[in-house]
Amino acid sequence: MKSALCRKLGIEFPLFAFSHCRDVVAAVSNAGGFGVLGAVAHTAESLEIDLKWIDEHVNGKPYGIDLLIPNKMEDKEGGLTAADLEARVPPEHRRHVASLLAQHGIDTADLWSAGQGGHDYTDNMREGGAARLLDVAFSHPIRLFVNALGVPPPSIMKRARDKDILVGALTGAKEHAVKHAKAGVDILVVAGTEAGGHCGEVSTMVLVPEVLQAIEDYKDIHVLAAGGIATGRQMAACMAMGADGAWTASVWLTTAEAETTPTVKKKMLAATSRDTVRSRSRTGKPTRQLKSAWTDGWHGESAPDPLPMPLQGLISRPALAKIDKLAASGHEGAQRLATYYVGQAVGLMNTEQSARSVVYDFMKDYADAAQRLAGTLET
Amino acid sequence: MKSALCRKLGIEFPLFAFSHCRDVVAAVSNAGGFGVLGAVAHTAESLEIDLKWIDEHVNGKPYGIDLLIPNKMEDKEGGLTAADLEARVPPEHRRHVASLLAQHGIDTADLWSAGQGGHDYTDNMREGGAARLLDVAFSHPIRLFVNALGVPPPSIMKRARDKDILVGALTGAKEHAVKHAKAGVDILVVAGTEAGGHCGEVSTMVLVPEVLQAIEDYKDIHVLAAGGIATGRQMAACMAMGADGAWTASVWLTTAEAETTPTVKKKMLAATSRDTVRSRSRTGKPTRQLKSAWTDGWHGESAPDPLPMPLQGLISRPALAKIDKLAASGHEGAQRLATYYVGQAVGLMNTEQSARSVVYDFMKDYADAAQRLAGTLET
Numbered sequence: 099m100k101s102a103l104c105r106k107l108g109i110e111f112p113l114f115a116f117s118h119c120r121d122v123v124a125a126v127s128n129a130g131g132f133g134v135l136g137a138v139a140h141t142a143e144s145l146e147i148d149l150k151w152i153d154e155h156v157n158g159k160p161y162g163i164d165l166l167i168p169n170k171m172e173d174k175e176g177g178l179t180a181a182d183l184e185a186r187v188p189p190e191h192r193r194h195v196a197s198l199l200a201q202h203g204i205d206t207a208d209l210w211s212a213g214q215g216g217h218d219y220t221d222n223m224r225e226g227g228a229a230r231l232l233d234v235a236f237s238h239p240i241r242l243f244v245n246a247l248g249v250p251p252p253s254i255m256k257r258a259r260d261k262d263i264l265v266g267a268l269t270g271a272k273e274h275a276v277k278h279a280k281a282g283v284d285i286l287v288v289a290g291t292e293a294g295g296h297c298g299e300v301s302t303m304v305l306v307p308e309v310l311q312a313i314e315d316y317k318d319i320h321v322l323a324a325g326g327i328a329t330g331r332q333m334a335a336c337m338a339m340g341a342d343g344a345w346t347a348s349v350w351l352t353t354a355e356a357e358t359t360p361t362v363k364k365k366m367l368a369a370t371s372r373d374t375v376r377s378r379s380r381t382g383k384p385t386r387q388l389k390s391a392w393t394d395g396w397h398g399e400s401a402p403d404p405l406p407m408p409l410q411g412l413i414s415r416p417a418l419a420k421i422d423k424l425a426a427s428g429h430e431g432a433q434r435l436a437t438y439y440v441g442q443a444v445g446l447m448n449t450e451q452s453a454r455s456v457v458y459d460f461m462k463d464y465a466d467a468a469q470r471l472a473g474t475l476e477t
Numbered sequence: 478m479k480s481a482l483c484r485k486l487g488i489e490f491p492l493f494a495f496s497h498c499r500d501v502v503a504a505v506s507n508a509g510g511f512g513v514l515g516a517v518a519h520t521a522e523s524l525e526i527d528l529k530w531i532d533e534h535v536n537g538k539p540y541g542i543d544l545l546i547p548n549k550m551e552d553k554e555g556g557l558t559a560a561d562l563e564a565r566v567p568p569e570h571r572r573h574v575a576s577l578l579a580q581h582g583i584d585t586a587d588l589w590s591a592g593q594g595g596h597d598y599t600d601n602m603r604e605g606g607a608a609r610l611l612d613v614a615f616s617h618p619i620r621l622f623v624n625a626l627g628v629p630p631p632s633i634m635k636r637a638r639d640k641d642i643l644v645g646a647l648t649g650a651k652e653h654a655v656k657h658a659k660a661g662v663d664i665l666v667v668a669g670t671e672a673g674g675h676c677g678e679v680s681t682m683v684l685v686p687e688v689l690q691a692i693e694d695y696k697d698i699h700v701l702a703a704g705g706i707a708t709g710r711q712m713a714a715c716m717a718m719g720a721d722g723a724w725t726a727s728v729w730l731t732t733a734e735a736e737t738t739p740t741v742k743k744k745m746l747a748a749t750s751r752d753t754v755r756s757r758s759r760t761g762k763p764t765r766q767l768k769s770a771w772t773d774g775w776h777g778e779s780a781p782d783p784l785p786m787p788l789q790g791l792i793s794r795p796a797l798a799k800i801d802k803l804a805a806s807g808h809e810g811a812q813r814l815a816t817y818y819v820g821q822a823v824g825l826m827n828t829e830q831s832a833r834s835v836v837y838d839f840m841k842d843y844a845d846a847a848q849r850l851a852g853t854l855e856t
Contacts, residue, residue: 099853272749272824291670292680300750301671301680303705303714304821308750311825326682335682335714337853338846370651371679371687442683445651446690465854467717472851474478474716475844 103285103320103342106264107132107241108160112343113333113460114287114322115453116164116244120148120155121355125453127159130461134162134244136347138222142230149238162242162266163235167228167250187409194402195417198395202431204424209416223408225251232257242266242285246296248274249281268324270298275309279316286313287345290325294348294386294441297376302326302336310340328443330463338471348441353453361425362388362438363450371445378403380418380439382410388444390437392421482664482699482721485643486511486620487539491722492712492839493666493701494832495543495623499527499534500734504832506538509840513541513623515726517601521609528617541621541645542614546607546629566788573781574796577774581810583803588795602787604630611636621645621664625675627653628660647703649677654688658695665692666724669704673727673765673820676755681705681715689719707822709842717850727820732832740804741767741817742829750824757782759797759818761789767823769816771800 103112110130117123123133135152137145145163152161196206221227235243236257243250243258244266250258258265266285269275270293275286288309290302300308302325310321323336324345333344351358352366365373365388375389379396382405387393396404404410424432451459482491489509496502502512514531516524524542531540575585600606614622615636622629622637623645629637637644645664648654649672654665667688669681679687681704689700702715703724712723730737731745744752744767754768758775761784766772775783783789803811830838 100855101853271751290680290682292683298751300821300824301669301705302682303669303680303711304671304750304824307708307710308824326680329686331686331718332682334717334850338713338717338850339710340846340849371683372650372677442679445679445683445687467719468850468854470719471713471717471847474480475847476479 101342106320111457111461111464112322113457114343114345115350115457116345116347117350117356119350119355119357120152122350122353122453123161124152124155125353125355126350126457127156127161129454129457131457132160132162132242134164134242137163137231137235138166138246140222140231142234145231145234149234149240153238158239160239160241162240162244162264164244164246165228165231165250166223166246167225167254168223168247169249169251183409184412187405187412188402190402191405191413194395195413198392199417199420199431199435201395202391202435203429204420204431204435209420223247228254236261236263244268244285244287249278249283255282266322268296269309270296270305271300272305272308272312276312279313279319283319285320285322287322287324288341289345290323291376292386292442293325294374294443295439296381296383297325297386297441303339306336306339306341326441326443328446330460330465331467332443333460334464334467334471338468346443348439348443349447349456350453351438351440352447352450353456354450355453358438359422359426359436361422361433361436365390365436366438366440366444366447367450369440369444369447371442374440374442374444378410380410380414382407385439386441387439388437391431391434392418392437395435480721485699490836490840490843491701492836493722493724494729494836495724495726496729496735498729498734498736499531501729501732501832502540503531503534504732504734505729505836506535506540508833508836510836511539511541511621513543513621516542516610516614517545517625519601519610521613524610524613528613528619532617539618539620541619541623541643543623543625544607544610544629545602545625546604546633547602547626548628548630562787563791566784566791567781569781570784570792573774574792577771578796578799578810578814580774581770581814582808583799583810583814585799588799602626607633615640615642623647623664623666628657628662634661645701648688649675649684650679651684651687651691655691658692658698662698664699664701666701666703667720668724669702670755671765671821672704673753673822674818675760675762675764676704676820685715685720686718705820705822707825709839709844710846711822712839713843713846713850725822727818727822728826728835729832730817730819731826731829732835733829734832737817738801738805738815740801740812740815744769744815745817745819745823745826746829748819748823748826750821753819753821753823757789759789759793761786764818765820766818767816770810770813771797771816774814 113131115126116134118136123135126133242264246268264284267278267283268287306323320342322343322345323341327344328349421432421435425436492510494505495513497515502514505512621643625647643663646657646662647666685702699721701722701724702720706723707728800811800814804815
């Protein structure tokens with residue numbers, strides 16, 4: 099495709115694939131799209147291993163990474179230790195989680211033992227932890243660094259620029275988009291409410307043209323549409339509205355390569371678009387995820403209000419890790435509780451395919467859609 | 478535009494405009510689109526007057542009407558009179574409404590006097606009342622009858638067919654769309670959660686391709702995308718995804734012809750896409766509307782849960798009628814409370830224009846979008 103963004107990044111097709119799975123990242127870049135490794139849950143060591151692996155598998159094709167770095171590094175929790183944070187979790191919330199799991203036949207005796215939640219990556223969202231990950235990332239030939247919490251701090255912007263790495267930022271509201279544009283990001287990922295994970299309230303269909311209108315004076319910025327996109331025709335729809343490409347995430351979760359657990363993958367393949375919920379039950383901020391006994395358990399009359407970020411994560415992570423482990427061993431209660439971030443596009447994800455084949459389907463479907471639309475202009 | 482739907486209806490451009498205002502309906506049909514009169518709040522007499530006026534102003538151009546008729550005429554409220562229904566409204570809810578208005582400086586002494594809510598059109602949503610409106614409608618050259626509550630009852634379907642009138646139905650979920658297709662509707666209006674008025678949870682970007690996939694075996698059915706569409710580029714986006722046209726409503730509310738009150742029109746022109754809320758506070762079912770002190774008043778901690786339909790309407794109608802009247806006379810509290818149905822597209826509605834000029838803008842913007850997209854295919 100002939101486009102300024104494709105030229106800038108050296109890609110054929112402006113389909114951006116966010117994934118925690120290095121196999122997906124490499125497969126998408128190899129197929130002509132642009133893979134972006136979600137690295138917030140990595141350690142510096144595991145990131146080095148994954149980026150090295152990607153370098154060895156993309157034959158020089160471009161790829162990027164995605165982190166969550168607050169613009170202001172003031173760090174509300176100050177110098178609080180993990181133990182300080184743990185102490186702030188009300189007993190009522192721990193009881194609610196334990197009772198929810200117990201209702202579904204899960205033994206919760208060791209629920210709060212250390213290590214149940216896996217690696218705690220809260221530190222990656224602070225300046226020090228993020229800098230360690232960036233040191234690793236910047237030692238590899240990444241072409242794009244995306245910050246899922248808006249504009250990254252100026253120091254990081256500068257480091258990226260010095261290495262000719264493009265900087266992207268996620269946004270779910272027009273007002274934020276304008277701030278990001280002023281701060282000089284290269285790529286704005288404009289995500290509608292139908293997106294999986296953290297999401298705002300405005301739909302992709304409205305937010306994309308609204309943001310494009312608001313930032314029309316910033317000529318060098320590229321807009322990627324996100325939220326709900328799992329097919330080439332939707333990507334074409336967004337580009338008809340003026341976006342420069344599509345940012346996708348959910349659609350890769352049901353690919354053969356994905357890290358998604360078998361239980362959750364099966365649920366996703368069966369789900370309709372109405373089987374997601376925007377809920378604070380996972381991180382403390384609204385995230386869209388698959389409806390399950392876990393999310394239902396936070397929306398009933400007797401459920402406590404979820405805790406603010408990062409406290410809700412301290413109780414959801416160990417519980418969901420335990421649920422995933424038991425679900426994998428066939429535990430039916432755990433299978434009912436199992437959930438993961440996913441957008442409403444889950445209703446369009448009905449077959450397991452390789453990531454490469456998803457990219458090729460996108461390309462064909464995109465071309466068909468563009469031709470269908472052009473056909474309506476014939477008189 | 479060359480399309481089966483345009484041929485069938487004898488129109489140039491498949492832009493459908495739902496409006497309660499006959500001037501908008503006629504202007505859109507005259508400009509090459511298709512106007513649809515929202516008639517649920519009409520009496521048989523006022524409908525006769527409006528349709529006669531439209532006939533005199535459209536020069537034979539096609540138009541349609543929209544009603545709300547339940548498929549099953551069993552009528553949950555049985556033979557309940559208006560007084561029976563009034564008696565079912567809990568005193569707590571009346572107190573809440575009166576207190577909300579009083580907080581904003583409105584004298585509520587005559588709030589519940591008869592006639593405050595204007596004409597009560599609940600009867601239009603039952604078989605008898607709807608039949609009277611249809612008798613009027615079918616005596617005019619309408620080309621389309623749309624039912625906003627899904628498939629109309631078989632008796633009405635037959636009456637429409639006998640007169641070669643197309644039948645349309647609104648839907649906000651894939652499962653319902655399949656039922657409507659099986660029941661034989663000609664046009665499915667697939668409305669995303671960003672739509673004004675009654676709306677589901679799934680976004681237009683996801684719902685349109687999901688429904689198209691689900692009904693692909695029904696070759697004769699036409700799909701109109703709805704929800705969030707206020708520009709030609711969004712219409713093009715939906716048609717790139719495979720829709721046959723766009724169904725719009727909010728965008729007409731800020732036209733020069735619209736019946737919208739000056740207070741609400743001014744609020745709409747200033748609003749961003751985040752200034753709407755999906756709330757049960759107006760009809761008892763979730764409807765998207767402009768955020769205001771009224772909607773806020775139903776979402777606070779101390780607010781009672783809104784009543785089910787049709788009871789909530791019995792308390793919201795008189796209150797909102799009073800608010801609109803006072804707002805028009807400059808009452809500041811009433812102006813804060815004033816609200817109306819509108820979709821997230823309100824963020825794209827920034828200037829007051831004539832309905833005709835909106836249609837022409839759509840046409841130009843549509844063509845530009847289709848060409849932009851076709852341009853990406855060039856190598």
